[in-house]
Amino acid sequence: MKALKALFNGGLYLPSEKSQTLNAPVQTAADCPWLFVPMLQHAGTAAEAIVGPGQAVLAGQKIGQPADGDSAAVHSPVSGTVRAVEEIRLPDGTRAAAAVIENDCEHRPADGINVPCEPAEVTVTNFTERFADWGLVQMQANGMPLHRRLQIAREHNVRTVVVNAMESEPYLTADHRLTVEQTLLVALGLTHICRLVGAEAGIVAVDQRRPDEAALLDKLLADHAEEHGLMLEAAMVDNRYPQGHELMLLKTLFDEEVEVRLSDGAGELASDRAGVCVLAVGTVAAAADAMLFNRPLTHRVVTVSGEAVGAPGNFLVPVGMRFSDVLDCCDVSPTIDRLIVGGPMTGIAQADDQSVFTKQTAGLVLFSAAMVHQPGPCIRCGWCVEDCPVQINPALLAGLAESGRWHRGFAHHAETCIECNICSYVCPSRLPLLEHIRKLKRAMARDQQARAGERGPA
Amino acid sequence: MVDRSASPAPNPLPRAARTIERPPHWRASETGSHIFWTSLYAAGLPTLAGLAFFGWAGLWVLALSVGSVAATEWLFVGLARRPSHARHGGHQHTLLLGLLLGLTLPATVNWQVVVLAGVVTVVVGKGLLGGLGHYLWHPALIGRFVVQVLFYDQLSPDKGWLLLDRHHLFFGNLHNAAVASTYSSWAVADAAPGASAFSQGYPLAPIAEMAHGSGQWIHHAVAQTGQSMHSSAGEVLFRLTWDRLPALGDMIIGAVPGNIGATCAVALVVGGMLLMYHGHVRWQLVGPFLLAAALAAAICPLRIAGPTDHLSWQWLPGFVFYNRMPVGPVYVAFHMVSGELLLGCFFFAGDMVSRPITKSGQVIFGAGCGALAIVLRLYLFMPGGAYIAILLMNTLTPVIDRITQPRAFGH
Ligand code: SF4
Ligand code: SF4
Numbered sequence: 076m077k078a079l080k081a082l083f084n085g086g087l088y089l090p091s092e093k094s095q096t097l098n099a100p101v102q103t104a105a106d107c108p109w110l111f112v113p114m115l116q117h118a119g120t121a122a123e124a125i126v127g128p129g130q131a132v133l134a135g136q137k138i139g140q141p142a143d144g145d146s147a148a149v150h151s152p153v154s155g156t157v158r159a160v161e162e163i164r165l166p167d168g169t170r171a172a173a174a175v176i177e178n179d180c181e182h183r184p185a186d187g188i189n190v191p192c193e194p195a196e197v198t199v200t201n202f203t204e205r206f207a208d209w210g211l212v213q214m215q216a217n218g219m220p221l222h223r224r225l226q227i228a229r230e231h232n233v234r235t236v237v238v239n240a241m242e243s244e245p246y247l248t249a250d251h252r253l254t255v256e257q258t259l260l261v262a263l264g265l266t267h268i269c270r271l272v273g274a275e276a277g278i279v280a281v282d283q284r285r286p287d288e289a290a291l292l293d294k295l296l297a298d299h300a301e302e303h304g305l306m307l308e309a310a311m312v313d314n315r316y317p318q319g320h321e322l323m324l325l326k327t328l329f330d331e332e333v334e335v336r337l338s339d340g341a342g343e344l345a346s347d348r349a350g351v352c353v354l355a356v357g358t359v360a361a362a363a364d365a366m367l368f369n370r371p372l373t374h375r376v377v378t379v380s381g382e383a384v385g386a387p388g389n390f391l392v393p394v395g396m397r398f399s400d401v402l403d404c405c406d407v408s409p410t411i412d413r414l415i416v417g418g419p420m421t422g423i424a425q426a427d428d429q430s431v432f433t434k435q436t437a438g439l440v441l442f443s444a445a446m447v448h449q450p451g452p453c454i455r456c457g458w459c460v461e462d463c464p465v466q467i468n469p470a471l472l473a474g475l476a477e478s479g480r481w482h483r484g485f486a487h488h489a490e491t492c493i494e495c496n497i498c499s500y501v502c503p504s505r506l507p508l509l510e511h512i513r514k515l516k517r518a519m520a521r522d523q524q525a526r527a528g529e530r531g532p533a
Numbered sequence: 534m535v536d537r538s539a540s541p542a543p544n545p546l547p548r549a550a551r552t553i554e555r556p557p558h559w560r561a562s563e564t565g566s567h568i569f570w571t572s573l574y575a576a577g578l579p580t581l582a583g584l585a586f587f588g589w590a591g592l593w594v595l596a597l598s599v600g601s602v603a604a605t606e607w608l609f610v611g612l613a614r615r616p617s618h619a620r621h622g623g624h625q626h627t628l629l630l631g632l633l634l635g636l637t638l639p640a641t642v643n644w645q646v647v648v649l650a651g652v653v654t655v656v657v658g659k660g661l662l663g664g665l666g667h668y669l670w671h672p673a674l675i676g677r678f679v680v681q682v683l684f685y686d687q688l689s690p691d692k693g694w695l696l697l698d699r700h701h702l703f704f705g706n707l708h709n710a711a712v713a714s715t716y717s718s719w720a721v722a723d724a725a726p727g728a729s730a731f732s733q734g735y736p737l738a739p740i741a742e743m744a745h746g747s748g749q750w751i752h753h754a755v756a757q758t759g760q761s762m763h764s765s766a767g768e769v770l771f772r773l774t775w776d777r778l779p780a781l782g783d784m785i786i787g788a789v790p791g792n793i794g795a796t797c798a799v800a801l802v803v804g805g806m807l808l809m810y811h812g813h814v815r816w817q818l819v820g821p822f823l824l825a826a827a828l829a830a831a832i833c834p835l836r837i838a839g840p841t842d843h844l845s846w847q848w849l850p851g852f853v854f855y856n857r858m859p860v861g862p863v864y865v866a867f868h869m870v871s872g873e874l875l876l877g878c879f880f881f882a883g884d885m886v887s888r889p890i891t892k893s894g895q896v897i898f899g900a901g902c903g904a905l906a907i908v909l910r911l912y913l914f915m916p917g918g919a920y921i922a923i924l925l926m927n928t929l930t931p932v933i934d935r936i937t938q939p940r941a942f943g944h
Contacts, residue, residue: 159542345943411549420556448554451621457885460890465943466939466941468939471890504565505560
């Protein structure tokens with residue numbers, strides 16, 4: 076097993092804040108009477124609801140049909156009755172249709188769910204439909220449907236699949252618990268995904284502070300490697316933030332870099348061009364669960380933590396459960412300053428706890444102490460430049476965005492930004508640097524489109 | 534808020550969050566005001582040394598300087614309505630500018646000079662040139678440069694320079710000074726009876742005299758040896774370092790006349806280390822600065838009197854030995870422990886706003902400042918070569934920034 080130093084420049088060792096929930100076993104969240112299962116839990120097209128008010132559903136029954144190739148199915152996590160299909164607000168602020176299900180708390184499974192099956196039945200030719208049908212999507216990053224993600228990996232002939240168990244955001248421990256408690260599932264998932272994308276090697280990247288987790292994984296992976304003729308191993312990787320980003324993993328594991336394009340968003344998918352496909356550990360475990368037991372993706376592990384939470388923990392929650400239903404059993408302080416979906420570095424602040432868990436929700440972090448971040452003028456301390464993991468100049472780019480000189484963003488490689496938010500974190504003037512850079516990238520993308528349009532008809 | 538009035542599901546009272554902000558939801562603890570506070574307390578050490586050696590007179594100049602800068606800033610902010618000056622450590626930055634300006638002035642200047650320097654610092658250096666975060670040149674150095682040009686005699690090396698004696702530290706009257714009849718080192722000398730301070734020449738003046746070939750003593754040195762009218766470089770440097778310059782120990786502890794905060798090498802180095810420890814000044818700037826200064830001092834030529842009093846250039850003075858005494862290295866050491874160089878290095882070149890933003894840019898900037906400081910000190914005789922060198926390099930900051938952008942990932 077390799078123990079690897081972070082090879083990328085910049086980055087920071089953040090306070091980890093994970094100790095409260097690191098060793099807390101995953102508890103199944105108490106039954107909640109109502110679920111609001113969104114039809115859009117991935118990047119792409121929303122699924123089409125195929126149930127209507129009054130219809131009885133079973134746990135694992137499909138309630139949303141993939142609309143097209145960029146879509147994934149949605150299943151009911153519980154048994155009960157659909158009461159309505161209405162529009163709700165998702166944690167990221169978008170709105171989507173959701174099936175409102177009244178839970179009968181009997182957990183009656185649908186036919187054919189939860190039965191052992193033969194994963195070899197999922198093949199290179201049929202995985203697209205099967206995965207879309209199971210509702211498998213990336214449970215981190217951009218949330219692209221898994222079959223689309225694997226198709227892209229196949230197009231690039233990736234040679235290695237990397238499972239990202241780094242979880243570099245502070246407070247979150249859901250991925251760690253999942254890896255520790257479902258190690259076999261992770262190992263099997265990796266094996267089969269390697270087979271499906273035609274990769275010959277698989278690596279699970281584990282935080283170097285968790286040698287036990289890595290040793291356990293390494294042993295299980297070694298057992299499966301021979302059987303499938305793959306090179307499988309676990310690697311202990313330095314925990315300097317944002318090591319969990321796929322480009323930083325590419326750098327640290329293979330010492331390779333790849334040019335990021337505007338179309339990569341926050342640098343996702345760029346590593347495929349270097350022959351490496353990075354998947355979150357939750358995604359891999361969910362895929363294994365589906366292939367081995369015919370279980371569609373209806374639940375996920377989340378962490379609820381933060382200094383406003385009296386009883387933090389890791390919970391297995393059904394998608395569509397309201398945040399308030401989990402927070403009710405976590406002894407939350409009466410005053411909440413921030414309610415964050417995801418970690419404090421990149422998570423999204425919520426106005427209240429009425430939104431619902433989706434397949435991408437890694438956790439909830441709650442703070443009660445108020446933090447005032449009023450921006451001031453840049454004092455050119457240079458810390459954002461020093462700590463930027465992709466070595467661009469956030470202070471300069473923010474200046475370009477503010478003065479509208481976005482065309483100069485190309486020369487300064489604004490598209491390379493992986494949106495890790497380190498720059499805004501360290502800025503002593505509290506400038507919202509990533510906000511500015513996102514704005515710049517959007518303007519650059521518009522410009523690129525306009526130019527492509529000009530060229531097109533000519 | 535989600536409108537669920539039509540929804541069949543019960544609508545419980547939500548827990549509301551007070552703050553809805555874009556990520557990140559926590560920040561590193563350091564803010565602008567922390568940075569300027571740290572500089573202030575690091576600058577406290579040379580301030581303390583200055584108060585010890587220059588007493589009430591030093592305190593008066595510092596107070597005037599801080600007062601005039603703060604008052605002008607207050608007026609300027611009030612008149613120009615630029616609240617960004619006041620936010621994010623603007624107040625601390627104002628105090629810091631005032632203190633740093635005072636530290637670069639001698640304790641004997643007239644009050645008008647100090648006040649004018651303060652006004653220029655704020656109005657021209659900081660206000661008109663863009664304000665906090667935007668100014669190109671260090672404002673306090675602009676203020677100092679202007680009064681140096683306008684009131685040359687007040688800051689000139691030719692006037693009498695004063696220093697309290699060891700029995701009157703902090704509380705002595707600096708103006709009650711006399712020239713000491715015998716003076717080998719401050720640590721053992723006593724002021725004349727009734728006096729509390731020494732009156733001396735500007736400590737580094739002999740070095741510049743040697744570079745200009747102007748000092749009479751260079752010729753005397755030749756005459757005294759009497760041997761074939763050939764003076765070796767070693768001999769002249771020996772005279773310089775042993776006879777003409779203050780004792781090296783005095784320079785290190787700061788017991789030499791000079792600008793209030795620019796005499797005590799120990800205090801400046803400790804203060805500078807504090808800044809480096811906090812990560813506010815990087816070794817990538819300080820290292821090249823000091824290294825380039827030492828190299829420049831070791832290389833740049835001095836004038837040595839040869840046969841028939843003809844002066845010739847002596848290159849590489851830093852490598853000269855005389856009777857196996859390392860006179861050359863000692864000469865370089867004098868350059869290095871001069872407070873003006875160290876004050877410039879840690880507190881002025883290290884100023885975040887006016888130095889390049891990338892580390893590689895800081896290497897170039899630091900090296901340029903260090904080398905220029907020595908060159909200006911030698912050949913442009915005006916005290917404060919380091920300050921002018923830093924102003925010159927500040928001018929180049931945008932250019933250096935442009936050529937030292939870091940290499941982006943994948944490029
Ligand atoms: S510019 Fe982008 S990649 Fe660099 S620190 Fe900021 S958010 Fe991270
Ligand atoms: S961290 Fe903030 S203050 Fe420092 S250089 Fe970057 S933008 Fe400017």
